[in-house]
Amino acid sequence: MSPTDLALQEAVAKHSDQRVANDFSLQVATVNGSGSQTANLVLLRSIFQMGVPVSGKNMFPSNIAGLPTWFTIRANKHGYAGRKKEVDFLVAMNPETAREDVMTLDPGAACVYDEPLKLSTLRNDVTFYPVPFDKLVTAVSPDAKLRRLVRNMIYDGVLAKLLDIDMAQMEKALNKQLGKKAKAVAINMAALKAGWDFAEKNLSIQHPFRIEPMNATRGKILIEGNTGAAVGCLMAGVTVVAWYPITPSSSLCETLITYMRKYRMDKETGKATFAIVQAEDEIASLGIVLGAGWAGARAMTATAGPGISLMAEFTGLGYYAEVPAVIFDVQRVGPSTGLPTRTAQGDILSIAFLSHGDTKHLMLFPSSPEESYAMAMEAFDLAERFQTPIFVMMDLDLGMNTWMAEPFQYPDKPIDRGKVLDEATLKRIGDWGRYKDVDGDGIPYRTIPGDGMPAYFARGSGHNTRAVYSERADDYINNVDRLARKFETARTFVPKPVVEMNPKASIGLIGFGTSHWAISESRDQLRDETKIETSYLRLRAYPFTGELAEFCERHDHVYVVEQNRDAQMAALMRLELKPEHIAKLRSVLHYNGLPIDARSVTDDVLAQEGLNMAIQRRHAPDEPRGSAGVGGE
């Protein structure tokens, strides 16, 4: 577009007349390693404390210091927590990306920038606010090292003024973020104040975006999905944890370690009621988990795609020897190292059938921190009930980003340890064999080393119902057929999908995991902007349950929304659905490494419905293709 476009200039002016309260996204572009995290979280938290629904997404490089990083805060009065495609307010601190960051803004956006970057000449349809950060921070601290740490806090002060964020809330958030470090609080406070004062004296507000106090966050928490899962493991009574550091799963185990050390030391002895091992690799991590699960512990590991690949062989052993194990896969972009710090839902197919031979595995798909918590607990119960590895399919967006959530409910039921043979059961069933299907549900009774019950030799090689080595064809068939039966039984135990059936809708949307947030918002867009009603089914587990076929039955077009290139979940559905249902499936795919956004879903659905008006919307240059790939039939 031409910078001299008069109509656009008018658009800016017109825009600024209206107040846009609690409905915008703000992006801070910095260099990683520059200590912007504190400033960003203080900003996020202060908006949250003002009662405004908020979410924070960190788009960071696979690097420790020196590469560009973006933190996006979305404040939204409706509670939309998915990524917003458009950036309404930019804080440009990174000289390397500043120009491109500015050029990708939509008309009407606003930009605070580091004065020497001289960005204001780039666009005249964007409101610019130059701030001399170096000059301001020099006045705050004579110490160069400290200056570097608090420089970013200045933009918090500027934004407080420009967006009407209460300085008292900023101070409260700062105290929360920095804890008891009084000296650090004082100097950061001075930086905040310096920013605010500068903005008050020098900047005249030309943009419409404001934060207005609401009452929509009372009682809620701010949390990352990995933390939710960690709390779930803690409450599930996990006893053995083995892990190997890998982004984006590391913080799950690291947070768990912190909580376990605090809440799981035996009161009387001061000793640990758990063992946590940082193993030599992901293979060993799962080996430890399987050894522990076999010997009666509740054991888990957390990893990402590359770790999943390494765990493939052991997963097959766990499936066939029937050993409980809980594996969190915090998915990231592949293949191979892929984009290690970007989000995806790309491990669906590889996990469904992980390992060789005939295997299939249980998967849970949490969408929120609350579900990460609840499903972590559920995963341990299911792993022991079905004596098999189970995968909790998270992703980077859920695991590492900051979400508003309801406080977690204390579990109201005891844990389920599944079919463990005891004297009474042995008496009842008489003749015990480790892999005998006594109850007809495919789930045998297990004994645990050291429990005094009959011993058996577990192995990945062929075995009969008594766990004796066998290469007989009938023994093999009996065994794998029983495993398939067990998987069928699991259909009645795994969490059912959440279905919102709209009787007026001929279009159904299916999603899972973090796509939920974009889908929910997209449904509102479709209804409000184009009068299209939709139904929605949110999958929560594999194997699928009967609700899926029924949902397909009730709609003409069924869009499966997922964050991968190859429509992996839809492919999994095709294996089970009837041809007439398969014919209704279409795909909305988002796989550029950024969290999926509502607009991409809406545009894609409209395009596939033949309603192309939305496609004229400009795609942001960071999403050239693939953000809304058209899949399906």
Next chain:
Amino acid sequence: MTAPPPGKKLNRIGLDLQPYRGSKTTLCAGCGHNAISERIIDAFFEMGVDPRRVVKLSGIGCSSKSPAYFLGGSHGLNAVHGRMPSVGTGAMLANQNLIAIGVSGDGDTGAIGIGQFVHLMRRNLPIIYVIEDNGCYGLTKGQFSPTADVGSKLKNGVVNDLPPIDTCALAVELGATFVARSFSGDKKQLLALLKAALAHRGTVMLDVLSPCVTFNDHEGSTKSYSYVKDHDEPITDVSFVPSFEDIDVDYEPGTTQEVTLHDGSKIYLKKLEGSYDPTDKISALRALHETSRRGEFATGLIYVEPDRDDFITLLNLVDEPLSTLPLEKTRPPKAALDEIMEGLR
């Protein structure tokens, strides 16, 4: 306890041999591994170990099939190739009261499993790790393994030109606290070492030269029965006196070293090799290097460190097995969850 039927030998916990025996071996007739299985049966029986407390673990290969052939009364887990150490680690963390014996081979340990082997040794996990070492892959028909000696010949004439991995030297270096080598054909030494291993708390690494009678027992092989027998060089003569037996051992001062193991048992090590001290790492490594330079296999107890903290102690675990902790001990109270939630508000 009722009186034993006449003729049936019972051990000190009142069990006969039956639960210590396993199913019938499917290994080749004359395989060294079978002799090792028999010594394991003897050692566990004579030490009066309750089979219900034992876990047998293995990787993949001929060696790793053998846990099915001993201690039928014990639980066992045949893991994937080279990864038994991690499974053993998990099992022992779940229940520290278990007695773990893992059986591996020279390929399972030295090739595919070298990473897990290295880290097991570092942890000093309480486990008896036996390598049934024949210098070749038996189950895939005789390829060289990483413990094959330089110059050793395959049946088809191929000569090994890469240096062998000395698993004992590695184990000493990496932190195992009981390192020994033996020969499947030396009943007395192997039995004494296995019994001593049961009295030790920490990682026992026992490399047992165990000739493959089918693929590696020919002229030109340095792991054939006759070659090993001729080059077996005991560097200590091991006598084991269990804690439950009150036996005085007379020895000439200066000739024998007495070591008290974790459970109070004693080993008497008659030195056969100069100034060698099996409680000294450097001395142990020197003895290994010197014997191998002479083309001999140093056997006997090579290194012992009876008092170092094992992995369970290091992790400060409660005394009760983690596997049977009641929910009251593993699920924090509501107040804990409330506190966590409060911190996130």
